[in-house]
Amino acid sequence: MRARRARALPTPTPSCHQVATVLQAYLDGELGPKDAELVAEHLEHCERCEVEATIVGRVIEVIRDQRPDLGAEPFERLAGFVDQLTRDGCPREP
């Protein structure tokens, strides 16, 4: 279950096509720090890629805005269950 990074970018200056192949991973925070820095630098100087990144980022944002609010109560009850489990051991057979 080792975390795997998206593909590495060539240094020092990736092309627009190369940035496009990792843009999604960059916006999702799944790129390694060096590649993320290269993408960020490219976006600063490339208006076309920057516009694309803004649009894709907006799509992600709109989708994530739909995250359902499940309320705090279930999480509090489950936190209590974890406390009980670690304090008293298993309450029953799973």
Add this chain to the structure above:
Amino acid sequence: MYRVARRLTRNGPDAEDLVQDALVRAYRAFGRFDGRYPRAWLLTILRNTHINQLRKRRPDLLEDELAQRLPARGEDGRLDGTADQAFRGDLDPIVRDALASLSGNHRAVIALIDLDGLTYQETADFLGVPVGTVMSRLHRARKKVRTRLEANGITEVHR
């Protein structure tokens, strides 16, 4: 864990039961846990616990069928989270329609990554597919949503 459990069971009480069962299993198996990637470890236990629960209720289902039902379809065959009644009231109609129009595979990656906050690797482990498959499904799914949103002017950047 609760968010993913909620998506699998599609109701609060069952989701809490599922998480509790998975936590008990994790507690018992803790001695065998190597300490790396605890979220992925817990999600795998959650998924397996859910499969066991389904198998107990529906012993006629084969393993492959059970795997295919996760998480795109629940035990009664209805579509998962994004089209689920429990979430329906929270979704903006245009986005909801866009998400509902996706295939089960595409909706699953959007739900796990964008709504439940899993990483690519966690999603891949959870669904039992390669990371590259997760990334391509996510890309296609978002592209379809983007097309819908652009038709409604939602993703305009020159505002």
